[in-house]
Amino acid sequence: MEFRESHVYADILIIGGGSAGAMAAIRAKEVNPSQRVVIFEKGHILYSGCIARGMDALNIVAVPGVTTPELYVESNGLACGGIMDEPVNYLMARRSYPMMKKLEGWGIFFPRDKEGNYELLQVHPRGKFCLAMKEPELKTILAKRVLGLGCQVFNRVMGLQLIVEEGRVAGAVGINIRTGELIVCHAKAVILTCGGTARFGLPNSGYLYGVYDFPGNTGDGYGMAFRAGAQVTGFEYTLNYYIIKDINAPLLYITLTRGAHLLNAMDVHFEDSHPSLQSIALEYRKDLGPMRVSMKHLPEAKIKEIEDILFSTERPVQERFFAGRGINFRTGDIELWPTEFYLCGGHGLTGIFVDEKATSTLPGLYAAGDVSLVARGHLSGAFVFGEIAAEEATEWGQRNTLGTSDPENLEDLKRDLRQRMDQKDGQVSIEEFEYKVRRLIDDYVTPPKNEYKLKMALWWMERFQKEIREKVPIRSIHDLFKMLEVENIILCARLSATASLERQESRWGFWHYRSDYPQKDDSKWLKHIMLKRGSDPEEIQVSHRPLTRMR
Ligand SMILES: Cc1cc2nc3c(=O)[nH]c(=O)nc-3n(C[C@H](O)[C@H](O)[C@H](O)COP(=O)(O)OP(=O)(O)OC[C@H]3O[C@@H](n4cnc5c(N)ncnc54)[C@H](O)[C@@H]3O)c2cc1C
Known part of the structure; x- marks a missing residue:
């Protein structure tokens, strides 16, 4: 198959049209309405990302x-x-x-x-x-504003590779996930806003996409930044949540802050009025789970208020889910279970390293939202740093000219994609392969961790990286783009195992718990573990960086 290409030119290219990306695009147009702003969005900007709707x-x-x-x-x-x-x-x-x-x-x-x-x-x-x-219409309000301001949105385009020229980022290549057309965007600055790695560990249900975070987020931004030479950090913090069993949808903040009770399996009420996820995790690990959220004692008006939020604003599908299970909050409790493990800067501590200007360690590359590290910034962090990234990228664009993409790299990329499309003989479907990779992530990369398991993780991921190019038949563009996603998941697992091996202590509760180093050790480890690509693209270089304090 031949990969057709088209070239577009922008002052700012934004990769990922979710919360941070939409806000970055709006801000870029506010500060300079005449600049050209292009967005690559893997899904459709109207409904993609953590805020699918509200x-x-x-x-x-x-x-x-x-x-x-x-x-x-x-x-x-x-x-x-x-x-x-x-x-x-x-x-x-x-x-x-x-x-x-x-x-x-x-x-x-x-x-x-x-x-x-x-x-x-x-x-x-x-x-x-x-x-x-x-x-309930938050995402559509943002998306309409982006389009109304004249930003050019390429829906169903997955950012693949950053273009680096003379040490600075000068655009990126994306691929249309339905047609395979390559979009080469030459840009003065690039803002990465493509979320964390939602598809990392497997959910209990076994469904590849039944995850808490947006399933289109497969660590592509971490991969693009790392491969281009930017520093990433916090990959040892493998995070999971404790939320509604089987649907993995959110409700803890919504219910507990409005008077719901949290009970363990022995019917003991959790006294803490705002229990942290870590304290819930601890209870679960004492074999006192599953935990339950109980609202039977609440007045009807309060239950209605909670239902109103759960069934409209956040994930309306919850209404059908509870109806299907025969659960009425007035008579029945909501069972909670741990979700799959994932990597994320917005809920967690994993991301492309950025400073107060949303600047990465690579000139011309900015990052905001879950793909970057503004620890536990959630939606507020995505919005505020989306704006900051746009302001700084605009200023950078005023001082720099457009690059011209390196045609040699593009030819290499096309050759590589053609080779993948020619891979017809394997026996393991890409879905089965993804299942296996993520099952092994659960076995070896998530807590409790130890040196043996983490080394096994590295061994397996190296093997998977080889086998995905031999054993998986690629029959369509759909298979091809799934394959590219799974390779990013494999890279994230390698980064996570490497950082976890380096941090020889336990920190952030269970999420980086090493059974061979069970204690926290501030004297040695109150710092960042930084990862960067070596001269060999497969090599991961590890360094340490002190925390930045207020001056
Ligand atoms: C279920 C849930 C509930 C939450 N509730 C709250 C809450 O109530 N309050 C709060 O403050 N925070 C909440 N958060 C956190 C908050 O929503 C996120 O931190 C924030 O939305 C992250 O924004 P983002 O732009 O980084 O990621 P997203 O909004 O997920 O956007 C990432 C976008 O990048 C696209 N993408 C991925 N890869 C590529 C690629 N290679 N090329 C092109 N596009 C790509 C995706 O399709 C997606 O549209 C919640 C998160 C979840 C998952």
Whole structure:
């Protein structure tokens, strides 16, 4: 098969049209309406990403007179096991209130009480930062704004490879996941906003796509950045959640902050009014699970309020799910189970390393949202750093000219894609292969970890990387793009095992728990583990970086 190509030119290319990407595009047009902004989006911008449609809270808003950015930095530092760069988190909190007011100005609804106060919920160790939002159309509102401002959106285009010229990022190549057409975008700056690695471990249900986070996020941004030479960090923090069994949909913040009870399997009520995921995980690991959320004691009005959020704003499919299971919150409880393990900068501590300007360690490359590390920034972090990335990329674009893509690299890429398409003889379908990779990730990359398991992980991932080019038949463009996704998952597993081997301690609760180094050791390990590509593209170089404190 021949891969046709078309070339487009942009001041800023954004890869990933989710929360951070949409906000970056809007901001880029606000600061300079005449600049050309192009988005590659693997799905469709109207419904893609963590906010498939709506969302029920902005998890971090420092409302003046109630909390402060300084308190947020203190509080989030506790929630991150100490691994947090203060300046980026401070900046995010400082811009969080103006961001919320801007969204409100766009018609997004943030409920207030009779006195006009916003509804604030406590989900952090200190301070009420979680601000309730009731907006079932959040994603469509953002997407329409992006299109209305004249950004050029390429839906169903997966960012494949960054173009690096003379040490700076000068665009990227994407592939249309239905036609195989290559889109070569020459850009002065690139912003990566393509989420974390949602498809990493396997969910209990065994469904490849039945994951908590958006299943289109397969660590492509981590892969593109790493292969181009940018530094990434926090890959040892393999995260999972404890939420609704089998559907892996969110509800903890929504129910517990509104008076629901959390019970263990022995019917013992969890006393803590805002239990952390880590304390729930601990209970589960004491063989006291499954935990349950119980609302039977709540007044009808409260249950209705919760149903209203769960069945409209966040994931409306929950209504059908509970009906199908015969669960009514007035009479029955909601069973919770651990989700699959995943990698994420927004809920977790994994990402492309960025500074206060959303700048990566590669000139011309910016990153925002779950693909970058602004520890546990959630939606607030995606929005604020989406804006910052756009502002900084605009300024960079004013100082730099467009590059011309290196045709040699493009020919190499096309040759590689053709070879993959010629791979017809294997016996393992790409879906079965993905299942196997992720099963082995569960076995060897997730906690409890130890040196033996992590070395086995590296052995397996090396083998998978070879076998995917031999044993998997590629019968269509669909198979081809799944194969490219699975290769990114394999790379993420290698990065995760490498970082986990390096960090010879346990940190951030169960999420980096090493049974051979069960203690936390601040004297040696209160720092980042940084990963970077070596001169051989397969080599992962490891270094350490001190945490950045407020000056
Ligand atoms: C179920 C759930 C509930 C949440 N609830 C809340 C909440 O109530 N409050 C809160 O503050 N936070 C919440 N969060 C967190 C918050 O939604 C995320 O941190 C935030 O949306 C991340 O934005 P993002 O742009 O980085 O990623 P996303 O919004 O996921 O966007 C990534 C986009 O990149 C695209 N993409 C992926 N790979 C490629 C590629 N190779 N090329 C092109 N495009 C690509 C994807 O299709 C997707 O559209 C929740 C998250 C989840 C998963």
